[in-house]
Structures are given as structure tokens and as C-alpha cells.
Amino acid sequence: MDDDLDQLARDRASIESVAPSAKSKPLVELRDMTLQFGRQVILSHINLSIPSGQTVVIIGESGCGKTMLLKTVVGLMRPTGGQVLYDGQDIHRLGDQEMTALRRKFGFVFQNAALFDSMTIGQNVAFPLIQHNLANGRSIQRIVSERLAEVGLPESVAHKRPSQLSGGMRKRVGLARALVLNPELMLYDEPTTGLDPIMSDVINELMLRTRTNAGVTSLIITHDMRTARKVADRVIMLYPFARLKKGESQVIYDGPPAGIEETDDQRVRQFVRGEAGERLMELRRSTSDGFGIEPTLADDYTE
Numbered sequence: 001m002d003d004d005l006d007q008l009a010r011d012r013a014s015i016e017s018v019a020p021s022a023k024s025k026p027l028v029e030l031r032d033m034t035l036q037f038g039r040q041v042i043l044s045h046i047n048l049s050i051p052s053g054q055t056v057v058i059i060g061e062s063g064c065g066k067t068m069l070l071k072t073v074v075g076l077m078r079p080t081g082g083q084v085l086y087d088g089q090d091i092h093r094l095g096d097q098e099m100t101a102l103r104r105k106f107g108f109v110f111q112n113a114a115l116f117d118s119m120t121i122g123q124n125v126a127f128p129l130i131q132h133n134l135a136n137g138r139s140i141q142r143i144v145s146e147r148l149a150e151v152g153l154p155e156s157v158a159h160k161r162p163s164q165l166s167g168g169m170r171k172r173v174g175l176a177r178a179l180v181l182n183p184e185l186m187l188y189d190e191p192t193t194g195l196d197p198i199m200s201d202v203i204n205e206l207m208l209r210t211r212t213n214a215g216v217t218s219l220i221i222t223h224d225m226r227t228a229r230k231v232a233d234r235v236i237m238l239y240p241f242a243r244l245k246k247g248e249s250q251v252i253y254d255g256p257p258a259g260i261e262e263t264d265d266q267r268v269r270q271f272v273r274g275e276a277g278e279r280l281m282e283l284r285r286s287t288s289d290g291f292g293i294e295p296t297l298a299d300d301y302t303e
């Protein structure tokens with residue numbers, strides 16, 4: 001019995017060392033954060049607390065505000081209400097120099113890798129080091145080789161141009177560049193979009209490795225539920241503000257990936273299963289309104 005309890009305690013300790021609990025100090029905190037463009041509300045009264053070391057996957061339908069959320073977290077977008085705190089500091093109150101220093105702690109992996117076409121791969125990966133004046137010629141070369149090796153690319157690609165690489169290789173170069181300053185917080189915007197299932201899994205493994213080896217905190221936007229299930233400690237689902245009922249929270253799921261299929265919220269279940277649900281009703285309505293949607297869709301719909 002005591003042995004069982006000891007084993008349970010050891011299991012729990014090892015689980016907690018891998019998956020930080022909500023009790024850890026938040027690295028990123030959104031307090032009542034709102035973002036509007038003119039009168040259009042994109043994000044409304046969002047409250048989130050992300051502990052250091054956690055990997056959070058953000059899902060939700062196109063246009064619900066996932067990218068805007070990421071951009072406000074890193075100070076690229078200023079919220080129209082509420083606060084964004086990083087390590088306890090309100091980032092939108094920082095001066096230019098403090099903001100530049102803070103941005104060094106962030107690593108971005110953009111959807112299309114966003115490499116500079118006119119530069120070699122080596123120059124692309126080295127770019128943040130040069131931009132922040134953080135290394136000289138020899139050490140730059142060494143760091144670039146190390147980072148390329150970490151994402152499974154040979155040193156020989158350093159002399160190539162982005163156009164000479166496949167989409168999967170370009171994504172890995174984007175990841176190598178994002179890691180070059182040893183970031184505390186990694187932000188990925190649809191890191192596996194457009195990749196075949198094998199290459200998607202390579203990227204998933206690299207994200208997992210980054211988290212395990214470097215202990216970074218990660219925010220990942222994805223439409224790929226395999227990525228969510230594989231890498232997330234926590235999944236957050238956003239719902240478009242315009243579709244909410246009065247007083248509803250825009251975060252309609254916040255929990256472990258394992259629980260997402262069992263949630264009571266039909267909107268969440270339909271999303272993760274890829275079911276169109278009430279959207280088909282809307283198509284039917286717009287068809288009868290004469291918006292030219294193929295009638296077969298509406299005719300096939302059964303509730």
C-alpha cells in the first residue's frame with residue numbers, strides 16, 4: 001500500500017515537472033483584454049493566464065481572432081481595452097527600448113515561414129543575431145550550423161536560397177531562425193499548414209523537443225487537431241465575437257486536449273470533428289435568400 005502511494009507520488013511529481021500546473025507564476029497574462037477595429041469587436045474581455053513552460057494551442061474558426069490574440073501578446077497590436085502582462089509587466093506601457101529588449105525573448109514562426117528571399121538560408125537564420133548586434137562572424141557561423149542541425153537540416157543548406165528548398169524545409173528554417181536567440185516564449189502561427197502528414201509530424205516533434213530541451217513557453221495557432229493532441233498541455237478555443245450570445249465568454253474551451261471531444265459544448269465538438277453543423281443551416285438560409293450557394297448542400301442537410 002505504502003509502495004503504491006510512493007509510486008503515485010513519484011508519478012504525480014514527474015507529471016507536474018513536465019506539465020506545469022496552473023499554480024505556476026504566469027508568464028503571459030491577459031486581463032479583460034479587448035481588441036476592436038473601429039466598431040468591429042474582434043476580441044472581447046479575454047482573461048487568460050499562461051504559466052511558464054506551458055504549451056498552449058489556440059484553435060477556432062477562421063477570422064475568430066487567433067492571430068490578433070498572438071499579436072497583442074507580443075506587442076504588435078495594442079489592445080483597445082484591458083491589459084497584456086508579460087512576466088508581470090504591462091507590455092503596452094513599455095518604452096521603445098524596453099519593448100525591443102522584450103521582443104528578443106520572443107521567437108515567431110510564421111505561417112509561410114516568412115524568409116527573406118534575397119538572403120541565403122544562413123543569413124536568414126543569422127538575421128536576429130545581426131539585427132540585435134549579438135554575435136560576430138565566427139560565432140554567427142557556429143550558431144547557424146547548430147540551429148540548422150537542431151531542426152534536422154545539413155550545414156550545406158546555409159548557402160542556398162529559400163526558393164531552392166521545399167515548403168517543409170522552409171518551415172524548419174523559420175523555426176531555426178525563431179530559436180536563434182534562445183527565446184522564452186515561442187509563437188507559432190499555423191506551423192503545419194500546407195505540409196504533408198509526415199512533415200507535419202516532423203514539425204510537431206520539433207515543437208515538442210523545443211519545449212522539452214529548452215523549457216520554453218509556447219503559443220501555437222493551428223487548425224490541425226493532430227498537432228493539438230500531440231503537443232498541447234492545454235487547448236483554448238476562441239469563438240467569433242459576432243456569433244456569441246450576450247454575456248457569453250469568447251473562450252469556449254480551456255482545458256486539456258484529451259477532454260475536448262467530451263465537452264458539453266456542441267460548438268467545440270463540431271469544430272474538432274470538422275462538422276459544419278449550423279453553418280449548413282446558414283448556407284440553406286443564404287440559398288433561399290438567393291446568395292447563390294449550391295442547393296445540393298442545403299438539400300443534403302439533415303439535423
Ligand SMILES: Nc1ncnc2c1ncn2[C@@H]1O[C@H](COP(=O)(O)OP(=O)(O)OP(=O)(O)O)[C@@H](O)[C@H]1O
Pocket residue numbers: 037042060061062063064065066067068069
Ligand atoms: N488591420 C485590420 N483592420 C481591420 N480588421 C482586421 C485587421 N486585421 C485583422 N482584422 C480582422 O480581425 C479578424 C480576426 O483576424 P485574425 O487574423 O486574428 O483571425 P484568425 O482567427 O487568425 O483567422 P485565420 O484562422 O483565418 O488565420 C478578422 O475578421 C480580420 O478581418
